[in-house]
Amino acid sequence: MKLSAATKRMNKSDLKLIAVLERTGGFASAQELHQILRREGDGIGLTTVYRALQSLVDDKIVDLLRREDGEAIYRLCGDNHHHHLVCKSCGDTVEIEGGAIEKWAKTMAEEFGFREVGHTAEIFGICSKC
Amino acid sequence: MKLSAATKRMNKSDLKLIAVLERTGGFASAQELHQILRREGDGIGLTTVYRALQSLVDDKIVDLLRREDGEAIYRLCGDNHHHHLVCKSCGDTVEIEGGAIEKWAKTMAEEFGFREVGHTAEIFGICSKC
DNA sequence: ATGGAAATGATAATCGTTTCCATTTTCGTG
DNA sequence: CACGAAAATGGAAACGATTATCATTTCCAT
Ligand SMILES: [Mn+2]
Ligand SMILES: [Mn+2]
Ligand SMILES: [Zn+2]
Ligand SMILES: [Zn+2]
Numbered sequence: 001m002k003l004s005a006a007t008k009r010m011n012k013s014d015l016k017l018i019a020v021l022e023r024t025g026g027f028a029s030a031q032e033l034h035q036i037l038r039r040e041g042d043g044i045g046l047t048t049v050y051r052a053l054q055s056l057v058d059d060k061i062v063d064l065l066r067r068e069d070g071e072a073i074y075r076l077c078g079d080n081h082h083h084h085l086v087c088k089s090c091g092d093t094v095e096i097e098g099g100a101i102e103k104w105a106k107t108m109a110e111e112f113g114f115r116e117v118g119h120t121a122e123i124f125g126i127c128s129k130c
Numbered sequence: 131m132k133l134s135a136a137t138k139r140m141n142k143s144d145l146k147l148i149a150v151l152e153r154t155g156g157f158a159s160a161q162e163l164h165q166i167l168r169r170e171g172d173g174i175g176l177t178t179v180y181r182a183l184q185s186l187v188d189d190k191i192v193d194l195l196r197r198e199d200g201e202a203i204y205r206l207c208g209d210n211h212h213h214h215l216v217c218k219s220c221g222d223t224v225e226i227e228g229g230a231i232e233k234w235a236k237t238m239a240e241e242f243g244f245r246e247v248g249h250t251a252e253i254f255g256i257c258s259k260c
Numbered sequence: 261a262t263g264g265a266a267a268t269g270a271t272a273a274t275c276g277t278t279t280c281c282a283t284t285t286t287c288g289t290g
Numbered sequence: 291c292a293c294g295a296a297a298a299t300g301g302a303a304a305c306g307a308t309t310a311t312c313a314t315t316t317c318c319a320t
Contacts (some may be wrong), residue, residue: 012298012299013296015300017254023305027171029276030276030277031275031277032277043300044276044299044300045300045301046300047277047278047279047299047300047301047303048225048235048298048299049309050276050277050278050298051298051299064225066196066205069308070200070201070202070307070308071200071275072200072276072277075159084238085238085242087246088190088246094242095233095281096238097279098234100231100233100234100251101230101231101234101251102231103230104230104231104234105163105253107133108215108226108253109253109255112215112224112226112257112258112259113257114215114217114253114255114256114257114258115255115256115258116218116255116256117253117254117255118253118260119251119252119253119256120250120251120254121231121249121250121251121252122249122250122251123235123238123239123248123249124247124249124250125239125244125246125247126244126245126246126247127242127243127244128242128243128244128292141266141267142267142268143267143268159307160307160308161306163264173269174268174269175267175268175269175270176266176270176307176308177269177270177271177308177310178267178269180307180308181267181268199277200276200307201306202307202308209302212281226299257296
């Protein structure tokens with residue numbers, strides 16, 4: 001891969017954040033990531049967490065999305081792009097494929113001449129258990 | 131149409147906000163809408179603007195989405211269900227069909243036994259003008 | 261007119277995020 | 291190893307959007 005290029009400007013904090021994001025897997029806010037690190041005994045400051053995440057986003061190593069309330073959430077952007085099916089009642093989440101969405105987003109964007117296109121797509125409902 | 135049902139719980143402030151949103155056309159933040167009203171001599175309070183917008187969103191009369199920085203922006207929504215293609219740079223928005231999405235959401239939800247299903251899907255990029 | 265409910269808006273409180281700034285770490289060079 | 295510059299760090303204050311409070315005003319049905 002081409003991590004080498006990015007690795008150049010990687011500092012200790014960046015690596016810590018990548019590690020946590022790998023471990024947790026899904027989305028997490030800056031504050032949540034900070035708490036996790038703190039809980040594990042790392043004295044990293046909230047400011048540094050924000051800085052590291054910002055730099056990782058700039059280097060396109062991390063994806064930045066928004067929760068419904070506008071809070072920023074981050075995830076490692078890897079080859080495993082996927083979407084979510086979330087239960088409104090119990091919060092359970094299923095990761096699902098979005099092949100149809102990818103095609104749709106690309107098609108629509110092309111049709112209207114948009115570049116550097118991204119998308120969000122989530123499905124929510126009540127799961128079978130609830 | 132069935133505005134009658136919604137009209138019941140419409141108060142003076144709701145109507146003011148609808149009027150402004152009609153006039154301005156596109157998306158605007160609560161603060162921007164407040165400023166516009168103030169500039170026009172209306173002494174409406176910021177709190178009331180937020181309240182009215184929230185109630186309009188609840189009644190599905192107004193669409194709520196987020197700018198890149200997480201700030202909430204509002205817009206009158208047309209009569210049919212649709213999605214958005216938003217320019218990250220200038221904020222221009224195109225309403226688009228989501229037929230593929232509707233099918234995808236329904237299929238996925240069925241597959242995992244979810245009920246009362248809804249979904250969100252937005253595409254964002256840089257428009258041809260920017 | 262009158263009493264209660266709904267609406268209003270100024271102010272304070274929240275909360276995520278950014279800015280400041282003083283201190284500490286890192287690192288190349290002599 | 292010693293030294294100084296540059297990068298990194300983190301606590302505290304500043305910020306900006308949004309929400310919660312609460313006293314006051316406007317509506318309305320009786
Ligand atoms: Mn996707
Ligand atoms: Mn749709
Ligand atoms: Zn559930
Ligand atoms: Zn644009």
